[in-house]
Amino acid sequence: MLQSFERCDLMRIIVGIDVSKQTSQVAITADHEVRAQFKITNDLIGFTELKSKINQYAGQTEIVFEATGVYSHRLRTFLVNNGYSFSQLNPLSAKKEMDRLRPNKNDVNDALNLADSQYVLSRPITLEQDEVYKELMRENRYYQQCVADLVKLKNQLHKALQDTFPEIEQIFSHTDGTQYWKMVELFPHATIALKYSFPELSNMIQRNGSYHMSEKRANQVGRKLFELASRSYPAVPVESHMVYQVQALCRKLSQNHDEQVKVIEGMIKQAQELPEFNILMSIPGFGEKTTVGLLGELGNLRRFKTANKIN
Structure with a gap:
């Protein structure tokens, strides 16, 4: 034996x-x-x-x-x-x-x-690799999934608005961000906006803390909203379930945006302890989001012997 x-x-x-x-x-x-x-x-x-x-x-x-x-x-x-x-x-x-x-x-x-x-x-x-690199990768993959979900939700919102209030997409210079989504959630159908005069619309906009607008800016937005609603011709009545869908999509978009911010903040907090964080941050054009995303995908670069191995 x-x-x-x-x-x-x-x-x-x-x-x-x-x-x-x-x-x-x-x-x-x-x-x-x-x-x-x-x-x-x-x-x-x-x-x-x-x-x-x-x-x-x-x-x-x-x-x-x-x-x-x-x-x-x-x-x-x-x-x-x-x-x-x-x-x-x-x-x-x-x-x-x-x-x-x-x-x-x-x-x-x-x-x-x-x-x-x-x-x-x-x-x-x-x-x-050390656990911190593996955790950064997991978080970065989740962040990328949130970004992909955001694109889908934005497309769904655009499609739904064509039936309820397509003109509201002109209220700001871009159809993106929590300010725009909060506005659409408040006025998902043209008829809802037309229930108020433009001064009342301005007051509603300014009272909503999510917008962070001055009185002058709120008056401009309120007047524009009233004008857009006045010439709109919705395809569905204000009682339609499409109005609920628009509001639900706006809430999901805001939640998605907040989740992205939360994930990136967590990644930055972890990555700041790594020796390569400041090195990558010193590259022109590299911000914190780019740096932590790169660390999440590549991990510990010291495990690669040559540049070709990284490629």
């Missing part, structure tokens, strides 16, 4: 893992010899089984898997928490490598192909 254990210690143990949504296919090889092939669930039970199988082999173990979006996050966290070194492959790079080696590709063989290719390619170990 002792001789067998010592022989195993000298072997090169490579674990290939093909990650899918709920399960992962695992292949364990030792000096090109297949020792085990099995499937695990991507949860505590499956990862515990994986750990038990890997720990049967002594010596340094190489683990290889391909990043599969959000589905590989839990596996990576498990490996990091348990002190395993691993090579996480970029999907595009992995495809090019596997095409060059021309393996027999199918669901059963994918994990084994990853393990076999490691003997030839000896991929470097993936360096784990």
Whole structure:
């Protein structure tokens, strides 16, 4: 038994893992010899089984898997928490490598192909970043999703206003920002604006603290709003559900904007502690939002050996 254990210690143990949504296919090889092939669930039970199988082999173990979006996050966290070194492959790079080696590709063989290719390619170990960089990436992805949602909501609002009060889009120089959305929420239909004289409209606008307008500016906006409503010809009555939709979209847009501000402020607070923050801020044209967005996408630049690696 002792001789067998010592022989195993000298072997090169490579674990290939093909990650899918709920399960992962695992292949364990030792000096090109297949020792085990099995499937695990991507949860505590499956990862515990994986750990038990890997720990049967002594010596340094190489683990290889391909990043599969959000589905590989839990596996990576498990490996990091348990002190395993691993090579996480970029999907595009992995495809090019596997095409060059021309393996027999199918669901059963994918994990084994990853393990076999490691003997030839000896991929470097993936360096784990500090948690602050990973958190910045998560927040930046959320921020980008908020931006995409904002564009959709603005398009929906423009479309809805064509039935209720399209002229209100001319009230300011741009149809963007909380001031405009609050105005539309207050007057989503031309008929609502026409219930008041333009002095009354001016008072309503000035009383609403969201606008931060002087009396003179409020009078100008009130007069313009009254004129726009006077010549409008809505496609739906003021009782229409479209009026509710316009107001709901305005509230969502304001909430989305506030969420973006909150996320960026949080990212700036975290990033200011990083040594590269001030360096990036010194680049002409770089503001805080650009800097934290770049840090969120690129992470710790010190893990790249060359500029080509960053590219």
